[in-house]
Amino acid sequence: MGKYADDPAWSDLTPLPTDEGGSHPLAQIAYSADYEETMSYLRALMAANEFSPRALDLTEDLIDMNPAHYTVWLYRAQCLFALNSDLHEELEWLNETALAHQKNYQIWHHRNLVVDKLGECGGETEFVARMFEKDAKNYHVWSYRQWLVKRFDLWEAGELEFTERMLGEDVRNNSAWNHRWFVVNGRAGAAGVGDPEVRAREVGFAEEAIGKVAQNQSPWNYLRGIMRRCGKPLAELKGIAEQYASLDRPDAVRSSFALDLLADILAEEEDGKEQAGRALDLLASRYDPIRKNYWAYRKDQLGLGELKQAVADVA
Amino acid sequence: MAIMKSEDIMGEPHFDKARHIKYWTRCLKTLLPHQYTSNESNRMYLAYFIVSALDLLGALDSVLIEGERQGYIDWIYRCQHPDGGFRMWPGTDFGAKANRENAHWDPANIPATYFALATLLILKDDFKRVNRRLTLTWLPQMQRPDGSFGETLVSGRVEGGQDPRFGYCATGIRYILRATTEGDLSIDGQVVKDVDLDAFVRCAYDGGIADAPFHEPHAGYTFCSLGALAFVDRLNTRGLPTEQPPTAPCHPQSVLSWLVYRQTELADPDAGIDSEFVAAQDTRDTRKKEDGVTSEAQADGTVPAHQDPECSAGVTIFDLLVDGAGMNGRINKVADTCYGFWAGASLHIMQQPNLYHHEAVRRYLLGKTQHLVLGGYGKFPGDLPDLLHSYLGLAALSLAGHDQVKEIDGGMCLSKEARSRLPAIWESFADSR
Numbered sequence A: 001m002g003k004y005a006d007d008p009a010w011s012d013l014t015p016l017p018t019d020e021g022g023s024h025p026l027a028q029i030a031y032s033a034d035y036e037e038t039m040s041y042l043r044a045l046m047a048a049n050e051f052s053p054r055a056l057d058l059t060e061d062l063i064d065m066n067p068a069h070y071t072v073w074l075y076r077a078q079c080l081f082a083l084n085s086d087l088h089e090e091l092e093w094l095n096e097t098a099l100a101h102q103k104n105y106q107i108w109h110h111r112n113l114v115v116d117k118l119g120e121c122g123g124e125t126e127f128v129a130r131m132f133e134k135d136a137k138n139y140h141v142w143s144y145r146q147w148l149v150k151r152f153d154l155w156e157a158g159e160l161e162f163t164e165r166m167l168g169e170d171v172r173n174n175s176a177w178n179h180r181w182f183v184v185n186g187r188a189g190a191a192g193v194g195d196p197e198v199r200a201r202e203v204g205f206a207e208e209a210i211g212k213v214a215q216n217q218s219p220w221n222y223l224r225g226i227m228r229r230c231g232k233p234l235a236e237l238k239g240i241a242e243q244y245a246s247l248d249r250p251d252a253v254r255s256s257f258a259l260d261l262l263a264d265i266l267a268e269e270e271d272g273k274e275q276a277g278r279a280l281d282l283l284a285s286r287y288d289p290i291r292k293n294y295w296a297y298r299k300d301q302l303g304l305g306e307l308k309q310a311v312a313d314v315a
Numbered sequence B: 001m002a003i004m005k006s007e008d009i010m011g012e013p014h015f016d017k018a019r020h021i022k023y024w025t026r027c028l029k030t031l032l033p034h035q036y037t038s039n040e041s042n043r044m045y046l047a048y049f050i051v052s053a054l055d056l057l058g059a060l061d062s063v064l065i066e067g068e069r070q071g072y073i074d075w076i077y078r079c080q081h082p083d084g085g086f087r088m089w090p091g092t093d094f095g096a097k098a099n100r101e102n103a104h105w106d107p108a109n110i111p112a113t114y115f116a117l118a119t120l121l122i123l124k125d126d127f128k129r130v131n132r133r134l135t136l137t138w139l140p141q142m143q144r145p146d147g148s149f150g151e152t153l154v155s156g157r158v159e160g161g162q163d164p165r166f167g168y169c170a171t172g173i174r175y176i177l178r179a180t181t182e183g184d185l186s187i188d189g190q191v192v193k194d195v196d197l198d199a200f201v202r203c204a205y206d207g208g209i210a211d212a213p214f215h216e217p218h219a220g221y222t223f224c225s226l227g228a229l230a231f232v233d234r235l236n237t238r239g240l241p242t243e244q245p246p247t248a249p250c251h252p253q254s255v256l257s258w259l260v261y262r263q264t265e266l267a268d269p270d271a272g273i274d275s276e277f278v279a280a281q282d283t284r285d286t287r288k289k290e291d292g293v294t295s296e297a298q299a300d301g302t303v304p305a306h307q308d309p310e311c312s313a314g315v316t317i318f319d320l321l322v323d324g325a326g327m328n329g330r331i332n333k334v335a336d337t338c339y340g341f342w343a344g345a346s347l348h349i350m351q352q353p354n355l356y357h358h359e360a361v362r363r364y365l366l367g368k369t370q371h372l373v374l375g376g377y378g379k380f381p382g383d384l385p386d387l388l389h390s391y392l393g394l395a396a397l398s399l400a401g402h403d404q405v406k407e408i409d410g411g412m413c414l415s416k417e418a419r420s421r422l423p424a425i426w427e428s429f430a431d432s433r
Helices: A033-047 A053-065 A072-083 A087-100 A105-118 A124-134 A139-152 A159-169 A174-185 A196-212 A217-230 A234-244 A256-268 A273-287 A289-301 B017-029 B034-056 B068-078 B110-122 B132-141 B164-178 B197-202 B219-231 B252-260 B274-286 B296-300 B317-323 B339-349 B358-369 B387-399 B422-429
Strands: B152-154 B157-159 B185-187 B190-192
Touching: A033 A053, A033 A072, A053 A072, A053 A087, A072 A105, A087 A105, A087 A124, A105 A139, A124 A139, A124 A159, A139 A174, A159 A174, A174 A196, A174 A217, A196 A217, A196 A234, A217 A234, A217 A256, A234 A256, A256 A273, A273 A289, A289 B252, A289 B317, B017 B034, B017 B387, B034 B068, B034 B110, B034 B387, B068 B110, B110 B164, B132 B164, B132 B185, B132 B190, B164 B219, B164 B422, B219 B252, B219 B339, B252 B339, B317 B358, B339 B358, B339 B387, B358 B387
Parallel strands: none
Antiparallel strands: B152 B157, B185 B190
């Protein structure tokens, strides 16, 4: 009949079946008899507010089949705390579950609760690194790592080095750039790039990354972010922009992001608008044509006319 | 060598409308495969995809037979919560065993409520059975002191994380049930308070928008934030934001820039991004010399990002027009069908619908992720279709303009036609102030 129905340890509980309430349910799913049974027993447990070892076991079962159930995690958490369960064991179980269901956000929220309650984070950054091996850009995992840093004061415990390692593996990993920004600037009361030494270091780091791969938006955004946070004008980036994009050598542009930045810088210069327009023309016709409508919009914003073709495109 | 003009390239890939209708009709009238078990607690969301997709395809009326429309409406109402709002599915209801002690385990759910109301709108329900007063009373309780909205209220605690998805759905519920009027309402002789709009607006961000400060900007969260701001009439689309009342975002130009950069020719998730640049490296040997003068780039060994279209092995506008260019969700990620909607709609909400390349998006959707046998769309080229990507692919196609699909409203993600029924529904509420 069923795993729970056949088990004498569960004979005292009457399962509660689902009531679809009519003959035209929407998005009904052909779930297995196992799932149906587990759900029926879960409902019975929750209806009775039972927080017991068998309830804990059942939630594990259910979560494996439907980890997105929005009350089962809360119910499991309540069981754990009511039973004073071993939270280290819970983390072990969570590790496996996270690896099996990588895109699920409830798992990470639950992990938050457990680790917060434990009050210690030993092994967490290692586990996070393991998750990154599967997907170096997993959004939930990066968010969780930020929480770890804040919660356990890990600002100077190797986080900067961690971002360097991740970027060493993939200099285009924007999540790693974002984490670096957070580590440098996210601490309450920290000067971050407001401190000239830190700024110089971070600018250098971004420029080095650009040197490796110029056609990579992440470090260019990072540089812009630094200027904005320090209240400095983009003009301070003119030097590096011109290393990779020069209007004097339109055939040798090495980065469309440099050209975009140059357009912004020139637009702010007295008498720079026309040159900004030339940069935008180059982007539209050669270096980033997919965004041609946007470059035209930018020209329009500057009060300039139609985009000019920088290279003739007829035979 | 002549470069072909875009008109000379073969016409746009075919949108196999009949096949999509078949896909969605199957989703409506038969059980979803067991692989959707892990999505059971999202059923209201799936229901909305199915009904709205058929509506966008202009097939809803023809597909529904006698009694079905009312039957589906009845199922949605079956999910309505006695204390206001809706459940995602009947599965949390304890039925005869429901009592005050276990009530917190069967909460109303914010996204479920929005999708339930949206689906009722599409099905042309008159909203007379919606517990409007109770739902609008519940709504402010779902808002935290910091202004953000949660997912459920369990034992007096707002659960579910701070993310903008809940802000979008909460403001969407508010919009459907009370339009944009601010402040207290009198419903059935009782005062119903509004949510705290000022607090809500202050937790939004600029540039690309994330789900929390310092988190990575993300097109999905950007859509939710902009859509939510639009629902409460607090969106700043150009220039500086206002203080009284507060509007957001602070730097619309940064948001627009971030959004247009979501469009990318990278479509294959298995080819590392490096493959684009491996191709560029190869041109070192085949690169033309301009007038006998080598470009500076040659001297130091690096290669121009996008070469003259005639000789580059990198991506040219020709390639883009043939292969298309979809949208990604974050910088340096590969295109994914659904971001064609999240990013595209964001630009529509910001009143700049033409900043991105519509034709390239259509070519990506129709040529790369449309499933030629099953209908619907997959996430990546070659993937089997799933409900979310199939719906959002259709939505993205509509936004990019296609005469075989009804016009979609970017802010609400349903047909403009369905949205246009709201004013009459608001009239029927007839509140006193």
